[in-house]
Amino acid sequence: MITAPHEIPDSSKSSVTAERDSLPLVAIVGPTASGKSTLAVALARKLGGEVVACDSTQVYSGFDIGTAKPTLEERGGVPHHLLDVVEPTFPFTAGEYRARAVAVLEDMRQRSKLPILTVGTGLYLRGLLEGLSDAPARSEELRARLEAGADAHSLQYLHRVLRRLDPEAALRIGSRDRPKMIRAIEVCLLTGRPLSEVHRAGRTPLEGYRPIKIGLQPPRAALYERIERRVHTMLDRGWLAEVTGLVRSGIPKNSKPFDFIGYSELQAHIEGTVTLAAATKAIAQSTRRYAKRQVTWFRKEPLVHWLPGFGDDPAVIDAAEKLVTGQARSSAAA
RNA sequence: GGACGGGUGGGUGAGUGGCUAAAACCAGCAGACUGUAAAUCUGCCGCUCCUUGCGGGCUACGGAGGUUCGAAUCCUCCCCCGUCCA
Numbered sequence: 290m291i292t293a294p295h296e297i298p299d300s301s302k303s304s305v306t307a308e309r310d311s312l313p314l315v316a317i318v319g320p321t322a323s324g325k326s327t328l329a330v331a332l333a334r335k336l337g338g339e340v341v342a343c344d345s346t347q348v349y350s351g352f353d354i355g356t357a358k359p360t361l362e363e364r365g366g367v368p369h370h371l372l373d374v375v376e377p378t379f380p381f382t383a384g385e386y387r388a389r390a391v392a393v394l395e396d397m398r399q400r401s402k403l404p405i406l407t408v409g410t411g412l413y414l415r416g417l418l419e420g421l422s423d424a425p426a427r428s429e430e431l432r433a434r435l436e437a438g439a440d441a442h443s444l445q446y447l448h449r450v451l452r453r454l455d456p457e458a459a460l461r462i463g464s465r466d467r468p469k470m471i472r473a474i475e476v477c478l479l480t481g482r483p484l485s486e487v488h489r490a491g492r493t494p495l496e497g498y499r500p501i502k503i504g505l506q507p508p509r510a511a512l513y514e515r516i517e518r519r520v521h522t523m524l525d526r527g528w529l530a531e532v533t534g535l536v537r538s539g540i541p542k543n544s545k546p547f548d549f550i551g552y553s554e555l556q557a558h559i560e561g562t563v564t565l566a567a568a569t570k571a572i573a574q575s576t577r578r579y580a581k582r583q584v585t586w587f588r589k590e591p592l593v594h595w596l597p598g599f600g601d602d603p604a605v606i607d608a609a610e611k612l613v614t615g616q617a618r619s620s621a622a623a
Numbered sequence: 624g625g626a627c628g629g630g631u632g633g634g635u636g637a638g639u640g641g642c643u644a645a646a647a648c649c650a651g652c653a654g655a656c657u658g659u660a661a662a663u664c665u666g667c668c669g670c671u672c673c674u675u676g677c678g679g680g681c682u683a684c685g686g687a688g689g690u691u692c693g694a695a696u697c698c699u700c701c702c703c704c705g706u707c708c709a
Contacts, residue, residue, distance in 0.1 A: 321661075346661055356661080382658040412660050421657050462656090466664040469656070476658090488657065550661045574650085579661050585654065 312398060314498040315613055316343070316406040316414060317600070318587045319505030320580035322515045324600025325407040326359040328505065331606045333367040336613060338403035341370045341393055343417070345410040346549050348374050348381050351535055354528040355551040357519070370397075377535070377544040383416040384426055390417050391495070398497075403613075411586035418500055420492035425479040427472070435471050450474055455483035503609050504593040505600050513577055515599070520551075520573045529555055529565075550575045 315332065317325045329340045342348070346356040350373035358372055370393045375381055390413075397404050408414045439447050447470045452459040454477040462469045473484045480487060507515075532555040535547075546552060551572045558568040587593065594612050598605040 344661090345659085380659070383660075384658040387658085410660065412657075416657070419657085424658070426658060463664045466656085468659065468663050472658070484657090492657070545659065545662095548659090548662080552661095575661080577650095581652085582661085586656085586660090 311497055311499045312403075313613065314394070314404050314406070314500050316408050316418075316500055316502045317505065317609075318408045318411070318414065318502060318590060318593060319507075319600070320512060320583040320587075321357065321409060321576060322519050322580065323505040323507055323512060324602070324605075325409070325505060326357075326363060326600070328503075328600030328606055328609055329405045329407045330359070330363065330365045330367050331600075332609060332613060333403070333405050334365060335610055336403050337401075338405045339368040339370065339397060340364070341390060341397075341404050341406045342372050343386070343390070343406045343408040343410060343413050345381065345386070345413060346546065347372050347409075348386070349377050349379075349546045350375065351377055351538075351540070352531075352546045352549065352552065354523050354526050354531050355549060355555075356546075357523075377540045377546045380427070380429075380545065382427065383412050384421055386410075386413045387416045387421060394495075394498070409583070411583065411590065414590075418495050418498075420494045422488050422492050423490060424476045424484070424487050428475060428479060431475055431478060432471060435474055439467065439471075444470075447471065447474065451477075454478070455485055457485040458483065461485075500592075501613055502590065502593040503612055504587060504590075504595040505605070506595045506597050507599045508597075511599075512580060516576045516580060517573050520569055520576065523551070524565075524569065529558075532556060533559055550579060 315329075315338065317329055317332075319325050326340075332338060333340055340359075342358075344356070346352065347358050348371060349356070359369065371386075371389060374389065394404055406414065435447070438450075444465050444467060447467065448459060448464040451462065451470050451474050454474060458473045458477075462473060464470075476484045476487055528551070532552060535552075536542075536556065536559060540547070547556060554563070554568040554571045554575075557563050558565050563571075596605045596608050600606070600609075
């Protein structure tokens with residue numbers, strides 16, 4: 290029951306591609322703990338929508354409390370997609386996300402539901418909306434060799450290799466940025482072309498949707514306070530027991546989700562290397578830094594309607610609803 | 624009352640006469656980032672001025688004096704803090 294795709298008076302006039310069949314797609318962006326889930330559920334209930342998580346950590350099953358997955362209660366009866374879709378050992382990526390999200394969106398289109406994305410991972414949203422270059426997926430074998438090479442030599446070695454394969458990318462990527470160098474080399478070797486060239490070839494944006502991006506922008510100090518409080522709430526909800534259970538369940542220690550914020554700190558505490566108080570402090574700390582990076586990323590996201598507050602603020606919910614239904618003042622920031 | 628140890632920039636903490644606005648780390652701020660992105664990397668981080676330069680001025684290492692061409696660094700007194708002895 291999607292409301293007719295009214296003309297949203299935003300400044301995205303540039304999207305001349307406002308085809309007749311383009312449907313609204315709401316994307317709520319904002320730092321962790323800014324209340325994206327609450328806002329998403331509120332909008333979904335008012336507008337006949339369903340929530341689609343756009344978060345690199347919430348796709349993992351079993352890792353619930355620390356990834357701030359909304360509880361059943363918090364979901365308020367609204368269907369949520371792309372939560373718990375893979376096992377902890379699965380190497381999830383931006384490309385993987387795009388494929389799955391496209392499928393979910395298609396399904397919702399069939400059922401005439403308004404998709405509402407809760408975006409914690411900016412890269413995933415960009416990958417979905419703007420597309421990813423036509424580059425090959427990661428190759429574990431190749432990476433293993435590159436990693437070994439880097440370990441045997443040095444980061445400088447990786448950078449030299451990259452400079453030979455793709456001087457342009459070598460200029461752009463810091464000589465100490467191991468993951469990015471590895472990916473660049475990987476693409477060069479797998480495609481036989483420089484990564485820069487692959488990127489220049491363009492990407493395929495998502496067609497048939499008219500994104501309405503809503504940004505939550507609570508004051509920094511208030512956000513940091515919430516983060517602090519939320520860490521304690523998560524612990525009260527049994528986060529430590531969750532981690533203990535995950536460790537005991539035999540999931541390999543090197544599985545990706547064990548490196549997520551909080552999970553590594555709590556593991557350290559379980560192993561006895563740090564006190565719970567110290568771990569708690571460290572978790573709040575890295576969450577703050579994470580929030581900061583998200584803010585930096587989202588700041589340059591184009592065409593976001595920024596709302597100055599938390600997603601559980603009635604005034605914010607109201608403003609967001611108006612934005613989606615098209616009765617809002619045009620306050621889009623480019 | 625006595626004996627030591629110590630007081631350094633938002634925090635921890637190096638520095639024992641010039642190369643020191645003062646290491647390093649943390650916090651903070653800003654930025655980059657197309658397949659690990661809750662990752663990874665980069666810059667700034669006393670105040671101020673401009674011609675934005677490895678530029679100028681000012682302030683700064685508990686306080687006040689002093690020695691010295693020059694002091695966070697040496698001396699004197701004072702104030703705090705910690706440990707120990709009475």
